[in-house]
Amino acid sequence: MKNIFIIVFSFSFCFAFSQSKIIVKNAADDTAIHGAEISCKNQVLGRTDHSGTLIFNTKCSKVEVSAKGFYEEDVVTDKLMEVFLTKTDVKTREIQSVVLQDKSDPKALEILRKINENYQENSPKSLDSYSYKSYEKISLDFDEDSIKAYNNYIGNRIDSLKKLPQQPMKKQEMKDSLQSVGLMKLMGSSKMFLWERALENLYSKKYGEKTIVLDNKIAGLKEPIYELMAFRSNRTQIPKEIKEENRNLYRYFLTDSIEIDGRENYVIRFREVGYKQSANKTKFNGYIYVDKDTYALKKIVSNSKIKSEGSITSIWKPFDNKWFLVKENYKIKLASTTFSNTSDSDKNKTKEQKEEDKKTRSKFGTYAFVTADYFDFKTPIEEKRQNFRGYSMEVNNSDGSLIDKYRTDSLTGREQTTYLKIDSLSNKYNLDNKVKALAGLLKGKLRLGMVDFDLSKIVGYNKYEHFRLGLGAKLNEKFSRYISPDAYFAYGIYDKQFKFGAGVDIRTTTKKNSFFRVEYFDDVNAAGRFSENLWNFRMMIMNSGVSLNNGVFYGYKGFAVSYENDITNGLTVNVSARKSEEDAKFDYSYKGLGNTFDVTSSTITLKYSPNSKNIMTENGKFTYEQNFPEFYFNYEQGFKSLDGDFNFSRLDALLVHNFKTKLGVTGLRAYGGIVFGDAPIWKNFTMNGLGKGNGGLNFNLTSYLGFATMEGGKYYNDKFVGAYLTHRLPWYFKSFGKNVSSFDVIYRGTIGNMKNPEFHQFDFKKLNHLYNEVGLEWNNFLSTQFNLGFFYRVGYYNTTKFKDNFAIQFKLKLLGF
Template structure:
């Protein structure tokens, strides 16, 4: 009898604590809102009592809350929810704006400081090991309130079209018209996009992170999109709302304390700065629940200032005294679909077009993301075998077992999405279009079995001026193992064609491992730093390094190489090269002339231990480039095989960043040295970006360039350089949605040339420390560009201000 009583007590306890409790308050004075209606998918759950409280059970992920005199709201289901409803009364909102102080509560700021101080200790990654699974669902759709209105709109539109006089149409026009109507009807019946993914996440302090794709399903796509599959949530990142550097963007208020699961929590509400209070804006942008004992985040809800623009909710729970993320829910407005209410033929006047704009129906389109994390285990048995290979691998991707991992059943609309969009996939070639979009991530345009290289379309340098060209490579649709490629280019100024061709032969499809043979006939700026194994973003950023350097050489020959990823973070490339090289400038080396045969071997190493990679059908894809990174090149020239010189050329690059309370500091340290006899272009140019004898020195930033240095002026056979940038922990908004900040930048370089007289050419060696300092305004005037101002100091400073000063522009997307 006693055992039965214990079981009943346990069951009643479990039932009681599996319930959800919602508290609804007035956002103006925080008084209770009684009689507030709580619904799930338009089905009534209940109403709040006199205290504004409702206790209920539901399987829904979100509930809608409405009350007379207030704007409707919604909230992610949790054990405890608080909803602060905004009144529809204008005068009350005006009073609310006045009462709200425009400064943060010092007590709230102190709690936020402790959250940041304890974040690493509270993070699961402070454990020795753990594992968990996750189920994520991402979709594009109309807002729930708009779906019915849109369906009615489509029905009325079709009726209106039927009543219009029938105009004679060609077969293709009739087909396009029917498809257009069909697509509009489809959008009323199903989502525009639906993607589900199930993952298993492993972590070991000894072996690192490993993510396994258990299954993956995307509506309309039969083949997996690995680049999309590698999309990462922010589960391991500190939310931007609590980062110390973002304190100027929000105002924080400690308002309450509340008990959840027997643990006391602080409640901090926050709002964005420059707050204005029109009809549909909230008093607060969100709230934080903070565990009192550990200063760990329990929950964060971050809303847009305008309710219709979306919200983000994240919920954590303690396991082994560490806080694991258990739920995420995103709703982000992407834009509005706009449709005319009538269909008319013939041309329209300007007045008719303006009138049509006023009668267009608009429906907000949103990205919806839900993620559940479960099956937590810590510690786990750590086996090296489980962590081998790349940081992400795919176990299954056909969608056949995704149902095993779903934490909720698909809605009827979601089921329809798979049926409807799958049926349209072949008609609209969705697989090909998706592949084309993912190709852009690697700087390619994909057309069938051809990949076109975007970086080769157009370029500029001082020797060729505009360089026009094209590069194409046969992708995995041609062969999984053999991939030929070719390119050509034409220089507008030198009026010469350049070209090259090669072929990759893979040894396996499990990782990056292939042989390559190539032929080339091209030109390059003399003394450029090696870019072997650099990614597309780094090469694009450094592509303008020769804009004002006219010292070029030509090279024609062939190369054989082998590349292999030894581990997830270590890549090796070895090559043998034979070429005929000649100066495209007035030059003579040691009386031997300006044209030489070069025979050499090259070894390149890249070490990137924290970057995240996945193997795709088209090769390795780095979906998260994390620092530090180290690059090393060693080229050895031989007199054998008709080579003219015996030389050794080494160069290395180290990239890292460091975050402290004073901000984020980035470092690029690099250098090189040449031993033996070698022509000028086998030495190193110092990467000047400036023009000689110009008025205003304006240039585009480069990865290793100097804004104030004259291009093509300095050459060394040995050098070391550093690029330091420090982002101030102060973020602000000028206007628009982008957040601006400032970086202090220092660039320095020094080296020497042992025998400059060997090179019969007008240049200078750089044997004193060259310094330039600068200030860069990130997101200049809320654009996607950074604007930098630089000044040369130290030994190479001159009396003229304009000689020392430079302005630089940089696309923010290129990053540090």
């Protein structure tokens, strides 16, 4: 009986405390460090032997490593860990400093090449099906050292304030002062933000991916934030440290081999280009473990140049001969908070006193901490169509009641306090509404209570109205989950006319995007604009400047009814009927019939985006990951019935795709349109020129389908095709700061024709030869958030004057491809 008890106890102990092995070395010469102390939460787990090795058991997700004369290091707990400590003595480090060649080891590069070559084969997605669960914890907080220093600072600060003479204060000033002290105390005992999430991830080659939110809990928020819930980690992407295009950003060195779980691994250490070892830096930024048999990633540890700025650790393990990510651990510095140690107002201080005060201010680093564990791997799984129906992400539970069931590590006392204290603050400061307002910005909306304001309506510019000022608002789910009225108005500074519109959406279900819409409108638009039906906010913002130099506008006034439905996660259909009075805002006549017409038409729009990821929120569908290819199709049919003046058919289509090869990333937009029957010029197609056409330098903002060197409003066709081709060169470099720059080579071309240009009595040209422009775009220009492009017109429309053919473009990097 005693033996049985011992066996059961031993089994339980091993199950609860996984065994780990750590090897501690000197970063300068790779020699073993004897007596290095390994601890967790101020409890010593052991010290390394003469080989620098310690075998220990712990449930801690991280351990601290310290040795006399070396900087301390944190390391994510794994079965085997290597830690390289750096000397604290500057002079000693300068003597021991090893001058590394500024080029990578060819053997290391060959191994990295084989990692990329075998990446897809080693990936779980090469399986027919699989599933796994994940638990993620994300928080904002000080680091351990800063917490102690901060609490000491706050204690001393409050004591010093108590000793000061009490000054008479107004009621509001007293309230603000008490709240300020309360918040300062809170930051000392609680994290600033805490979020836990448990997911189940399903994959089938036949049906695709499905993510189920098992539970979700955010400190201070009672209602789920779906836009945040849909946050994606990098678990399905190739780590940036091994991507072929990033070879210029790092130097790699094959330094060792090591056995883990009976499998031999290469050890490659790396550092950033231009990296110089100094007192607060290590010789290498990180290391990569590579399985020798399969050339699969086993582990990546990537540290910042300066130890205090953070680190990232990712660990994989083999399961059914594929390598699944099992652990991620991030620590990333976001900012430094500075507090003055004196209480006197800056207004009463001299310049010298202010300079002296800067030296005594306390700084505390704010960090984002992310831990993620992946577990319960299964392959193959039973593939049922109903398990993959609906959107790519679905929420089973989101009130935090089940999160305990999926936690892989218990909450610390500080984390438990966070839920208690932030929840109490939430009730006081109405954090739910404020966070939802921030989430609304992702969709271009400003949320205030039950009203969403459309940010895209506030200000605009075009050649007809010049500045266009306006306001658009829509009642959200706080008004009703099924009925959502909206309205907008705008005023053109140049034409001095008001425009407005109003409508209402009526949902048929809250499970997916499905609604009827009725609307009235009285507005203007550029003639011949390509259809933007079902485009997302980013695409429309990028294309909003397409009319900056096009003054050919028409007015439209009338009403429309429509129905929109997501048939699947990737397929959306919208059908509508419209009746309007339309008139030219420029000198125009069609077939001598004048410039004002009644138009009756119906339109069907299809959007197919099979790889994009969507989630249903209380306020409608949210696309949290736009993936390619995407296909848009519009067919509009005009009728002479119901008092319509024209019988016409208008079709247009857009294909957007990008793909990666060894030569870099290539992006494509292929589009075109055709009109049959009688229709005024605005039902035809303008060729989207962005240039001014006044003989000066062409300088413009990029647009989704525009041409930098083409004069705006000059060319119109009733049929055309066009292409936008961009290729990112696989060469990345650092210019200034931390941002990485690269170059895109760009080609834009279009050709078409106009069957009867004489029907349209106004000054324009048909574009019936191939129009070409080529360009080079510098991404992250001088490490800014802008891309700078240079374009030149070639081919048939090229002129003898350089400035006529040349254009410069700016693009906000955030807009992407």
